[in-house]
Amino acid sequence: MSWEENVRKTVPYVPGEQPKIENIIKLNTNENPYPPAPGVQKALEELKEGYDILRKYPAPACDILEEVLSDYYGLPREQLFVGVGSDDVLSMAFLAFFHGEKPVLFPDITYSFYDVWAEVYGIPYKTVPLTGEFEINADDYDIPNGGIVIANPNAPTGIAKPGEWMDEFISRHRDVVVIVDEAYVDFGGETCIPLIEKYDNLLVTQTFSKSRSLAGLRIGMAFGSRKLIGYLKDVKFSVNSYTMNTPSLVLGRESVLDEAYFREKVDAVIKTREWTKKELKELGFTMTESSTNFLFVSHPQKNAEEIMKRLRDEGIIVRHFKKPRIDNYLRISIGTDEEMKKLVSVLKNIL
Amino acid sequence: MSWEENVRKTVPYVPGEQPKIENIIKLNTNENPYPPAPGVQKALEELKEGYDILRKYPAPACDILEEVLSDYYGLPREQLFVGVGSDDVLSMAFLAFFHGEKPVLFPDITYSFYDVWAEVYGIPYKTVPLTGEFEINADDYDIPNGGIVIANPNAPTGIAKPGEWMDEFISRHRDVVVIVDEAYVDFGGETCIPLIEKYDNLLVTQTFSKSRSLAGLRIGMAFGSRKLIGYLKDVKFSVNSYTMNTPSLVLGRESVLDEAYFREKVDAVIKTREWTKKELKELGFTMTESSTNFLFVSHPQKNAEEIMKRLRDEGIIVRHFKKPRIDNYLRISIGTDEEMKKLVSVLKNIL
Numbered sequence: 001m002s003w004e005e006n007v008r009k010t011v012p013y014v015p016g017e018q019p020k021i022e023n024i025i026k027l028n029t030n031e032n033p034y035p036p037a038p039g040v041q042k043a044l045e046e047l048k049e050g051y052d053i054l055r056k057y058p059a060p061a062c063d064i065l066e067e068v069l070s071d072y073y074g075l076p077r078e079q080l081f082v083g084v085g086s087d088d089v090l091s092m093a094f095l096a097f098f099h100g101e102k103p104v105l106f107p108d109i110t111y112s113f114y115d116v117w118a119e120v121y122g123i124p125y126k127t128v129p130l131t132g133e134f135e136i137n138a139d140d141y142d143i144p145n146g147g148i149v150i151a152n153p154n155a156p157t158g159i160a161k162p163g164e165w166m167d168e169f170i171s172r173h174r175d176v177v178v179i180v181d182e183a184y185v186d187f188g189g190e191t192c193i194p195l196i197e198k199y200d201n202l203l204v205t206q207t208f209s210k211s212r213s214l215a216g217l218r219i220g221m222a223f224g225s226r227k228l229i230g231y232l233k234d235v236k237f238s239v240n241s242y243t244m245n246t247p248s249l250v251l252g253r254e255s256v257l258d259e260a261y262f263r264e265k266v267d268a269v270i271k272t273r274e275w276t277k278k279e280l281k282e283l284g285f286t287m288t289e290s291s292t293n294f295l296f297v298s299h300p301q302k303n304a305e306e307i308m309k310r311l312r313d314e315g316i317i318v319r320h321f322k323k324p325r326i327d328n329y330l331r332i333s334i335g336t337d338e339e340m341k342k343l344v345s346v347l348k349n350i351l
Numbered sequence: 352m353s354w355e356e357n358v359r360k361t362v363p364y365v366p367g368e369q370p371k372i373e374n375i376i377k378l379n380t381n382e383n384p385y386p387p388a389p390g391v392q393k394a395l396e397e398l399k400e401g402y403d404i405l406r407k408y409p410a411p412a413c414d415i416l417e418e419v420l421s422d423y424y425g426l427p428r429e430q431l432f433v434g435v436g437s438d439d440v441l442s443m444a445f446l447a448f449f450h451g452e453k454p455v456l457f458p459d460i461t462y463s464f465y466d467v468w469a470e471v472y473g474i475p476y477k478t479v480p481l482t483g484e485f486e487i488n489a490d491d492y493d494i495p496n497g498g499i500v501i502a503n504p505n506a507p508t509g510i511a512k513p514g515e516w517m518d519e520f521i522s523r524h525r526d527v528v529v530i531v532d533e534a535y536v537d538f539g540g541e542t543c544i545p546l547i548e549k550y551d552n553l554l555v556t557q558t559f560s561k562s563r564s565l566a567g568l569r570i571g572m573a574f575g576s577r578k579l580i581g582y583l584k585d586v587k588f589s590v591n592s593y594t595m596n597t598p599s600l601v602l603g604r605e606s607v608l609d610e611a612y613f614r615e616k617v618d619a620v621i622k623t624r625e626w627t628k629k630e631l632k633e634l635g636f637t638m639t640e641s642s643t644n645f646l647f648v649s650h651p652q653k654n655a656e657e658i659m660k661r662l663r664d665e666g667i668i669v670r671h672f673k674k675p676r677i678d679n680y681l682r683i684s685i686g687t688d689e690e691m692k693k694l695v696s697v698l699k700n701i702l
């Protein structure tokens with residue numbers, strides 16, 4: 001026998017490129033174009049002064065961060081969970097909640113990590129096709145299942161379902177855990193957090209990576225009933241007691257404390273998105289109705305992959321998915337006004 | 352059916368306490384009493400100045416850190432892996448390499464996270480008793496198995512096996528992955544890293560948490576054959592693309608670059624350990640031969656748990672494991688000279 005026979009072989013998720021080229025306009029990973037809250041810089045000064053603290057383990061329960069999140073969301077800490085980006089939170093949730101025989105359901109076009117987690121943890125799953133307009137049809141989920149995952153707003157389509165629709169949808173699935181991935185919710189979606197009081201089987205996840213300009217810190221969070229969060233923490237502390245490092249805890253805290261800055265920058269991104277939408281429509285692009293910090297666009301006369309390559313030649317990186325149904329679309333993150341003006345002018349030349 | 356039926360229910364690992372009390376002498380989690388390398392402070396200043404970088408995702412491949420580790424260990428990056436503490440590295444390794452039917456073997460007295468990972472991932476396992484002197488008997492592992500995990504030096508016993516012994520041991524187990532957990536190796540153990548060229552089924556793990564005074568950053572690493580590390584990275588990138596946040600990468604790098612400081616502080620800990628050993632022996636303590644930054648001690652006249660409680664009343668925290676065979680032992684981390692002098696003087700009063 002060879003040791004290789006016992007190896008779990010998987011095909012990993014491939015994230016958007018982090019290019020090392022200077023002066024590139026990076027619109028491929030939905031990062032925020034604005035810096036994190038100024039308090040983050042202040043906290044870095046304090047961390048520098050008191051850097052001896054790094055020799056100690058962080059508090060496993062993530063007190064520093066959970067306490068401000070508890071205040072911010074008006075929820076007890078027993079209904080909060082934090083992890084290394086919402087990827088870590090979602091991965092732990094898949095491991096914790098999808099331990100049955102029936103397939104977990106999620107749309108065929110959605111965040112492409114869901115099937116990777118299902119594969120790595122050996123979870124049966126089934127994708128449910130979106131409609132021709134990339135909409136979720138609730139009735140399609142009325143089949144035997146072991147759980148449901150919905151990104152709302154969805155990615156890479158950017159389309160959001162209203163809270164009322166989500167409420168009705170979750171009410172139909174009380175016997176399995178329903179995960180609502182709200183990575184992009186701050187840019188125009190309606191959060192399901194209020195529904196966790198109504199549905200003890202609902203887990204809502206969010207992230208600091210997009211709206212809080214802190215992708216580099218890796219902070220994600222989840223909200224749910226005490227029971228649900230309790231199970232999730234048991235699994236988390238069975239995998240790693242100290243996932244959140246000290247910089248994440250002390251810097252992440254500052255972001256939560258500065259609500260005015262947060263709102264200001266989210267509003268700026270939304271304003272730029274609406275301007276970009278108008279300009280791209282004038283160039284003949286069709287697109288979904290985005291409630292996120294990206295646009296999902298297609299051009300009737302020009303192949304998406306070709307546009308992507310031409311943009312790259314001009315120093316602008318956008319995301320193209322070589323996948324059925326969406327391979328003639330581009331996902332374009334919203335940058336600063338200047339970056340988007342440059343994008344529009346380069347696209348004018350390409351078309 | 353209730354959603355709870357599909358939940359993976361686990362009993363998590365309980366790490367040593369991180370008390371919030373001021374002025375405590377903390378000898379319970381094997382942290383280093385000395386600050387991290389001065390370069391870490393300098394890098395924090397740079398991170399403060401350029402804090403805008405935090406809005407971007409870190410490089411998934413951890414380039415900044417892997418590059419210096421590659422130089423330091425003289426190994427190509429394809430033979431290196433980094434994770435969120437060696438807990439993350441080990442957890443990923445359990446998930447990746449122990450995907451068979453036969454039980455994974457590890458000592459009955461060792462790092463108490465091994466059985467927790469086996470439980471959470473549904474891996475069959477069997478503990479192999481150490482001898483009466485807390486030694487590993489190689490022959491006991493000559494039974495059908497799906498993998499082996501050895502902490503060397505072992506914890507909480509502190510006992511190290513020489514490289515030659517390990518070489519012979521691994522040579523007997525070529526058909527399964529053998530993990531050697533070297534969390535404490537820098538304090539007197541002999542590393543198995545050179546053996547990865549000989550055994551493509553050997554994974555060696557280490558950490559920045561003890562000898563590099565960076566428990567607060569959560570950095571661990573693994574070394575192995577290209578094939579082994581390739582499989583491990585596939586699993587890691589199937590769980591989370593960006594586990595290592597930007598502060599971990601840029602600050603961790605500085606620690607690796609300052610070899611003189613590293614050696615100086617490791618030597619200081621060893622010197623203090625030897626002094627403490629002598630003093631505790633004079634107080635009647637028996638102990639194992641520690642090659643780590645802690646001592647594993649017992650007193651023939653006084654109950655360990657009672658000593659632990661009395662020490663706590665005096666503001667000194669040490670670790671006691673309520674477990675068969677070792678419940679009359681204490682694990683005492685090595686602090687500064689001043690802290691250990693205080694410990695000895697308080698123990699004199701207790702006894």
